[in-house]
Amino acid sequence: MARPSFPDGTIDGAAHFYAVRVYYEDTDLSGITYHANYLRWFERARSDLLRRLDIDQRAAIEAGEGAYAVADVRLKYLRPAKLDDDVMIETRCTEMRAASCRMHQTARRGDEVLAEAELRVGFVAPDGRPRRQPEEWRAAFARFMENPGL
Template identity: 40%
Template sequence: MIHRWPIRVYYEDTDLAGLVYYANYLKFIERARSEMVREAGIDQAEMKRARGIVFAVRRVEADYLAAAHYDDELVVETTLDSLSGARFDMPQTVRRGDQPIFQAKVSVVCIGPAGRATRLPADIRQKLETISMLTRG
């Protein structure tokens, strides 16, 4: 099972050429990751309030494959690829219909109150493992 999150391209998402501005793909995939984590039962605001931990993007590898335009209907597909002590990797693809137009591999790290990487709490880890099982089929 792959998490799918639909998005429509609005005028504000485009540049002077009428194409989606390249940095907006990062916004699209961030929203999709946040929705996937939320649907797994992880409340990131509560996680920060109660434990002082947050998720932060550590690395993004991105490939722009084709342009999206105003009013296109896109779908962001997200999976959880790997999970380690403090980090997880989430490949993401933005599609227009069957056509992939943007792909990224995003590494996310758990950051503690001191601003350093910290181990994922067991309950959060379990919820992420559930995502992993669901997205791997």
């Protein structure tokens, strides 16, 4: 019996792509995606990007090093996703700093842009204070941002 593979995104140049499908649980009574679910989809895509970059968030948390946290986000809703739509989330890192990075994320149904997010994600210590990102993580993001052949 063939078993399905786990959801995986892909990196293409300086962009990461992650596919989601709109299920009944994602929608309101009218079959339109509930607005907060875009935040969940964007979070899943960012988490998958970290996995693709060999960044082990869980190990860092368990070692007491820290974790990424969204510091601010601006969402723009343009069109509704509907029940059974296939939606592609695109993530790009637009700026890297010592303790944070800025990202741009887009949710598309085919060529149609449904929603966009501009956000800043900071690396924080277990006490919640900003902390420099691990150097190997910064290097992984730099390769992602600069190397279209990654």
